[in-house]
Amino acid sequence: MKEVAFQQCIAASCSARFGIEELLFACTKCGSLLDVRYDWDRAVVPKKLSAFESRWNTPGRSADSRADYSGVWRFRDLLPFAPTEKLVSIGEGRTTLQEADFLATTIGMHPGQLYLQYEGFNPSGSFKDNGMAAAFTMAGVLGKSRVACASTGNTSASLALFARHARTQEGLPLQAVVFVGGGKISSAKLAQALDYGAKTIQVAGDFDDCMKLVREAAEKLDLYLMNSVNPFRLEGQKTIMYRVLEGLGWDVPDWIIVPGGNLGNTSAFGKAFAELRHLGLIDRVPRIAIINATGANALCALVNEHNLRWNDSDWDQSIIDKYWSQMETENFRAQTVASAIEIGRPVSLTKALRTIDVMDGVVRQVTDDQILDGKALVGAHGYGCEPASGASVAGLRLLLDEKVISPADRVVCILTGHALKDSAVTANYHTGGPTKPRFANPPVTCAANIEDVERILTGKD
Numbered sequence: 001m002k003e004v005a006f007q008q009c010i011a012a013s014c015s016a017r018f019g020i021e022e023l024l025f026a027c028t029k030c031g032s033l034l035d036v037r038y039d040w041d042r043a044v045v046p047k048k049l050s051a052f053e054s055r056w057n058t059p060g061r062s063a064d065s066r067a068d069y070s071g072v073w074r075f076r077d078l079l080p081f082a083p084t085e086k087l088v089s090i091g092e093g094r095t096t097l098q099e100a101d102f103l104a105t106t107i108g109m110h111p112g113q114l115y116l117q118y119e120g121f122n123p124s125g126s127f128k129d130n131g132m133a134a135a136f137t138m139a140g141v142l143g144k145s146r147v148a149c150a151s152t153g154n155t156s157a158s159l160a161l162f163a164r165h166a167r168t169q170e171g172l173p174l175q176a177v178v179f180v181g182g183g184k185i186s187s188a189k190l191a192q193a194l195d196y197g198a199k200t201i202q203v204a205g206d207f208d209d210c211m212k213l214v215r216e217a218a219e220k221l222d223l224y225l226m227n228s229v230n231p232f233r234l235e236g237q238k239t240i241m242y243r244v245l246e247g248l249g250w251d252v253p254d255w256i257i258v259p260g261g262n263l264g265n266t267s268a269f270g271k272a273f274a275e276l277r278h279l280g281l282i283d284r285v286p287r288i289a290i291i292n293a294t295g296a297n298a299l300c301a302l303v304n305e306h307n308l309r310w311n312d313s314d315w316d317q318s319i320i321d322k323y324w325s326q327m328e329t330e331n332f333r334a335q336t337v338a339s340a341i342e343i344g345r346p347v348s349l350t351k352a353l354r355t356i357d358v359m360d361g362v363v364r365q366v367t368d369d370q371i372l373d374g375k376a377l378v379g380a381h382g383y384g385c386e387p388a389s390g391a392s393v394a395g396l397r398l399l400l401d402e403k404v405i406s407p408a409d410r411v412v413c414i415l416t417g418h419a420l421k422d423s424a425v426t427a428n429y430h431t432g433g434p435t436k437p438r439f440a441n442p443p444v445t446c447a448a449n450i451e452d453v454e455r456i457l458t459g460k461d
């Protein structure tokens with residue numbers, strides 16, 4: 001794999017190239033983010049995407065059949081950076097694409113055109129497991145025994161779970177160290193990190209503080225950094241798009257809609273489609289809509305108000321620097337009910353600009369109320385999701401109103417986390433207060449007798 005894969009700076013003016021086993025989280029020449037890249041002429045890739053379908057398998061004993069059981073490694077030819085014997089898997093990526101006709105008609109779309117991709121069905125309950133399978137594989141290749149991340153809750157849950165299942169070169173579990181914002185993380189996500197045995201550091205600050213701290217700690221204390229600045233994470237997350245295509249019989253949809261937080265998914269999706277196009281495996285690329293929460297809207301503001309563009313990888317860094325320093329002057333802190341995407345300074349910002357370019361993307365922001373309504377619609381018509389994921393359906397409703405998306409377009413909303421990740425927010429939506437939200441379904445109180453049940457069910461008061 002060393003002959004096929006390498007790391008490369010994303011800035012074309014620099015394009016510095018590094019070996020696949022060099023331990024880096026930014027270009028040492030210019031400081032930009034790094035990609036994992038492949039010499040596709042030397043890689044063996046199936047001629048047609050449909051070849052991947054035949055790999056669905058039950059777990060067997062060989063390295064190949066174990067890899068085929070994973071929804072990430074089933075596509076290993078499209079992320080060929082490690083030998084099959086070294087691939088780490090806990091059964092990630094066996095997720096579902098739902099054709100959501102009731103939801104489609106409820107929000108004014110044509111039936112058969114709206115799909116929901118449930119990444120909450122991963123073992124730790126979020127899409128993060130796709131990326132962790134890849135990053136833990138690299139940790140194994142590099143012989144790392146301690147791994148770390150900053151998190152709003154899902155990265156930490158996923159890292160903690162994988163650390164228990166992956167093995168060091170001595171055959172032991174890895175040590176997981178997670179940095180989470182004190183008081184910000186949902187209790188279910190905190191519980192996962194604790195239950196899976198991670199050293200859980202609750203920082204008196206928010207995600208952005210945790211991110212800064214974990215970078216320092218990784219450098220000083222020899223921790224392998226597992227946030228999405230680790231380019232291997234994004235290789236795993238590319239496979240979400242492969243599974244979406246597979247669910248659609250390998251047809252390319254018109255739109256992918258994704259919540260935007262740290263922008264790892266956004267970055268991975270653009271890379272996935274650029275590579276598939278380069279390989280001649282698809283003939284067109286879908287558009288992408290990236291949805292911020294209004295209280296955590298750096299990408300939306302930078303793109304739509306400050307005209308920040310990829311510009312052939314020659315983005316205007318001064319726009320970004322000015323924006324960050326203004327945030328600092330104003331002591332701005334991200335704030336949204338969707339705690340998973342409560343992020344002020346997304347680390348994969350520049351790669352997200354590239355995705356907007358590749359996928360002719362748009363960026364929008366939605367309010368907390370719109371996010372919660374979006375989430376409730378997924379609950380009522382699908383399998384439910386956590387608040388941040390509701391942003392994608394909220395974004396779809398907004399873009400239908402704006403007529404950017406047409407009711408006849410084929411749309412896939414990515415649902416990033418499981419409904420049980422933040423049930424306190426869900427219960428509060430349905431039961432809370434006098435200002436009843438639009439799709440609330442509050443419980444009805446009942447005396448312990450059949451007459452009262454009858455009164456309730458017949459609507460006779």
Ligand code: F0G
Nearest residue numbers: 151152154155261262263264265416417
């Ligand atoms: N949805 C959920 C459920 C998330 O947990 C996250 C990110 C996002 C969306 C945003 O995705 O960062 O790729 O743009 N959660 C990270 C965490 C930050 O620490 O769990 P992104």
